[in-house]
Amino acid sequence: MQTNFSLAQLADPHVAESEKILRKCVHCGFCTATCPTYVTLGNELDSPRGRIYLIKDMLENSRPADKEIVTHIDRCLSCLACMTTCPSGVNYMHLVDHARAHIEQTYKRPLFDRLIRATLAFVLPHPSRFRAALKLAGFGRPFIGLFDKLPGLKPVAAMLKLVPSAIPPASPMRKPGTHAGQGTKRGRVAILTGCAQSVLDPAINDTTISLLTRLGVEVVVPEGEGCCGALVHHMGREDQALASARRNIDAWTRAIDQGGLDAIIITASGCGTTIKDYGFMLRLDPAYAQKAAWVSSLAKDITEYLAALDLPEPVRKPGTVVAYHSACSMQHGQKITRQPKELLAKAGFVVREPREGHLCCGSAGTYNILQPEISAKLRDRKVKNIEATGAEIVATGNIGCITQIASAAKLPVVHTIKLLDWAYGGPKPEGVSERKLAAAE
Numbered sequence: 035m036q037t038n039f040s041l042a043q044l045a046d047p048h049v050a051e052s053e054k055i056l057r058k059c060v061h062c063g064f065c066t067a068t069c070p071t072y073v074t075l076g077n078e079l080d081s082p083r084g085r086i087y088l089i090k091d092m093l094e095n096s097r098p099a100d101k102e103i104v105t106h107i108d109r110c111l112s113c114l115a116c117m118t119t120c121p122s123g124v125n126y127m128h129l130v131d132h133a134r135a136h137i138e139q140t141y142k143r144p145l146f147d148r149l150i151r152a153t154l155a156f157v158l159p160h161p162s163r164f165r166a167a168l169k170l171a172g173f174g175r176p177f178i179g180l181f182d183k184l185p186g187l188k189p190v191a192a193m194l195k196l197v198p199s200a201i202p203p204a205s206p207m208r209k210p211g212t213h214a215g216q217g218t219k220r221g222r223v224a225i226l227t228g229c230a231q232s233v234l235d236p237a238i239n240d241t242t243i244s245l246l247t248r249l250g251v252e253v254v255v256p257e258g259e260g261c262c263g264a265l266v267h268h269m270g271r272e273d274q275a276l277a278s279a280r281r282n283i284d285a286w287t288r289a290i291d292q293g294g295l296d297a298i299i300i301t302a303s304g305c306g307t308t309i310k311d312y313g314f315m316l317r318l319d320p321a322y323a324q325k326a327a328w329v330s331s332l333a334k335d336i337t338e339y340l341a342a343l344d345l346p347e348p349v350r351k352p353g354t355v356v357a358y359h360s361a362c363s364m365q366h367g368q369k370i371t372r373q374p375k376e377l378l379a380k381a382g383f384v385v386r387e388p389r390e391g392h393l394c395c396g397s398a399g400t401y402n403i404l405q406p407e408i409s410a411k412l413r414d415r416k417v418k419n420i421e422a423t424g425a426e427i428v429a430t431g432n433i434g435c436i437t438q439i440a441s442a443a444k445l446p447v448v449h450t451i452k453l454l455d456w457a458y459g460g461p462k463p464e465g466v467s468e469r470k471l472a473a474a475e
């Protein structure tokens with residue numbers, strides 16, 4: 035694609051990077067067919083190609099964002115299906131991240147939109163605030179129907195619908211410290227404790243630590259790590275996202291200095307995509323660029339790490355039929371497609387893949403709160419495809435997808451690691467009924 039940026043505009047490294055991306059796009063439109071918002075809404079401006087044109091026009095003219103571009107960029111899930119499809123290697127992720135930061139700096143959203151975004155950015159990245167908010171949200175449940183009828187309050191209704199009926203207690207295993215590996219030492223890793231997942235389902239990381247240590251891997255929970263920054267990054271709040279990245283890099287660098295790390299284990303693929311991008315996000319910061327690139331190279335999804343570990347035979351082979359839902363951040367963001375399915379199959383599960391597996395479930399960070407209508411359509415489409423597999427359980431590697439799919443599916447939805455842990459001698463996953471597992475044994 036031809037571009038028309040002035041030399042003065044290209045002196046801004048963010049614009050220069052976006053210009054390089056724009057020039058790669060050949061307008062072919064292959065990406066439109068796999069874009070969930072185009073498939074759902076049928077509007078070219080809600081397709082990757084349409085958004086690329088809008089971003090190009092905004093950046094080339096050094097224009098502040100306007101309502102039209104904000105509408106169409108806000109509707110983008112950042113699912114990155116377009117990047118998997120694009121034959122020209124257009125890095126839509128970096129382009130839309132730049133557009134979101136530009137929107138944040140140049141566009142004044144309506145008051146309620148600003149309030150809800152500020153609240154999400156203040157609460158979600160902090161487990162103690164998020165836990166308190168979930169408890170308070172219980173009082174709002176009776177008003178879901180009312181909020182749903184008022185267009186401005188639909189995000190509040192969407193948020194309340196996602197609140198779980200019970201909030202598990204905080205896990206002592208998330209406290210900083212070291213969990214020693216059993217038997218012959220096979221590695222030393224840090225684990226990301228993160229934010230929302232540690233409140234909604236602390237058992238995911240507990241199970242990961244338990245399985246890794248049983249396999250002989252020492253697991254460090256470093257002092258000072260926290261939210262990866264993905265949630266605010268996708269809202270265009272770059273300073274907040276970069277502050278999270280720097281804090282985590284400092285924490286992991288200390289852990290590396292204190293005994294080395296083979297990997298930084300991530301159990302939420304949404305976080306994994308962002309941490310693997312820290313090197314790019316901090317490339318212009320001389321104090322962090324090198325460390326960020328190193329941290330990104332160490333970041334591994336738990337299934338990526340386990341697949342390279344040469345696992346023993348499982349303790350039990352359940353035979354349970356599992357529908358594997360590959361989160362967008364797993365398949366499109368990190369290009370991890372094979373490992374989770376192969377691990378589940380090796381552990382004795384019968385793995386089925388739902389139709390339209392490339393399409394997002396509509397979770398996408400805070401998307402299911404900020405764009406509840408499109409999100410619900412995508413969720414229902416996803417659940418229909420999952421249930422058509424005839425599976426007994428849904429497995430996936432991202433807490434956002436677990437919450438989203440579980441809000442509409444009749445089947446239990448569990449993190450992949452819980453099924454693997456169970457096959458390798460751990461307890462039965464919570465939420466999976468006795469009857470189904472007993473029938474399969």
Ligand code: SF4
Nearest residue numbers: 069110111113114116
């Ligand atoms: S990231 Fe997803 S929703 Fe956004 S343009 Fe690409 S395919 Fe469409």
Ligand code: SF4
Nearest residue numbers: 059060062063065120
């Ligand atoms: S598939 Fe790639 S090159 Fe083709 S229009 Fe989409 S982004 Fe541009």
